[in-house]
Amino acid sequence: MQKVGKMMKVFVTRRIPPEGMQILSSAGVCEMSVWDSDEPVPKTELLKGVQGAAGILCLLSDKIDAEVLNAAGPNLKVISTLSVGFDHLALDEIKKRGIRVGYTPDVLTDATAELTVALLLATARRLPEGVEEVKNGGWSTWKPLWLCGYGLSGSTVGIIGLGRIGMAIAQRLMPFGVKRLLYTGRTAKPHAAEVNGEFVRITTMHMCIFFAMSVIYFRGAVVNQEDLYEALKNGQIAAAGLDVTTPEPLPTNHPLLTLKNCVVLPHIGSATYSTRGIMSSLAARNLLAGLQGTDMPSELKV
Numbered sequence: 001m002q003k004v005g006k007m008m009k010v011f012v013t014r015r016i017p018p019e020g021m022q023i024l025s026s027a028g029v030c031e032m033s034v035w036d037s038d039e040p041v042p043k044t045e046l047l048k049g050v051q052g053a054a055g056i057l058c059l060l061s062d063k064i065d066a067e068v069l070n071a072a073g074p075n076l077k078v079i080s081t082l083s084v085g086f087d088h089l090a091l092d093e094i095k096k097r098g099i100r101v102g103y104t105p106d107v108l109t110d111a112t113a114e115l116t117v118a119l120l121l122a123t124a125r126r127l128p129e130g131v132e133e134v135k136n137g138g139w140s141t142w143k144p145l146w147l148c149g150y151g152l153s154g155s156t157v158g159i160i161g162l163g164r165i166g167m168a169i170a171q172r173l174m175p176f177g178v179k180r181l182l183y184t185g186r187t188a189k190p191h192a193a194e195v196n197g198e199f200v201r202i203t204t205m206h207m208c209i210f211f212a213m214s215v216i217y218f219r220g221a222v223v224n225q226e227d228l229y230e231a232l233k234n235g236q237i238a239a240a241g242l243d244v245t246t247p248e249p250l251p252t253n254h255p256l257l258t259l260k261n262c263v264v265l266p267h268i269g270s271a272t273y274s275t276r277g278i279m280s281s282l283a284a285r286n287l288l289a290g291l292q293g294t295d296m297p298s299e300l301k302v
């Protein structure tokens with residue numbers, strides 16, 4: 001474990017992009033302990049590391065539950081997660097203890113929307129299968145129907161949740177000549193008009209998506225993976241691309257990985273150098289604000 005700085009104790013649960021570390025070390029208000037690794041901190045080390053901490057800077061892979069909060073003790077003022085997602089935080093326990101929470105919304109919208117479009121095209125045009133065929137000698141000659149997929153031009157695209165990221169995806173899809181853009185969510189959105197979005201109702205939470213093709217960029221737990229497997233296998237869904245799964249990592253023997261028409265990525269929606277750098281600095285600024293009792297750039301109201 002690497003120790004730097006002084007004053008209020010902060011535990012950083014992973015090696016993070018330097019932008020955030022620079023902000024924290026130059027602020028001169030905290031003494032940092034960093035789990036200086038690319039791999040997650042083991043629970044025992046997490047419990048040790050947070051002892052007496054006033055702040056924790058964590059990742060979405062760190063479960064911050066009652067045990068961790070108890071180990072940290074009464075000094076803990078702020079938890080800053082380097083993620084927009086907060087499923088890993090026991091918010092009811094955090095609230096009981098009056099701890100503030102920072103997170104990183106908005107800054108990863110573009111990167112995530114870009115990745116979704118990339119995944120949509122890779123899935124629809126069967127790029128991973130094509131790459132594989134080139135490598136394994138399956139490319140014998142040009143064949144009229146070999147590796148045919150679906151184009152975006154003239155297609156109908158469905159988006160579940162036309163929030164920030166959904167909207168950014170829709171905007172990026174328009175130039176491809178998509179004919180109809182359907183979206184669903186709790187209510188119709190006025191901003192859907194900007195992308196000619198048509199509202200459709202889907203009421204079940206654990207939904208299986210019966211669009212001709214689907215790309216899943218939202219939390220893995222929203223998707224019933226067993227139903228998705230069946231629908232892909234029996235051809236009800238032509239293909240699916242996933243960037244988040246349940247669990248993560250997806251076991252290498254998972255049935256979805258046996259399907260040629262399922263492209264699974266390892267949760268890299270926000271993985272551009274610049275986005276991760278911005279997330280890191282935002283998480284650091286949230287943490288400092290929590291330590292100093294000032295307004296956070298992005299506070300999650302718990």
Ligand code: DGY
Pocket residue numbers: 060082083084085086108269270
């Ligand atoms: C998040 O931040 O929650 C994304 O899933 C990964 O960047």
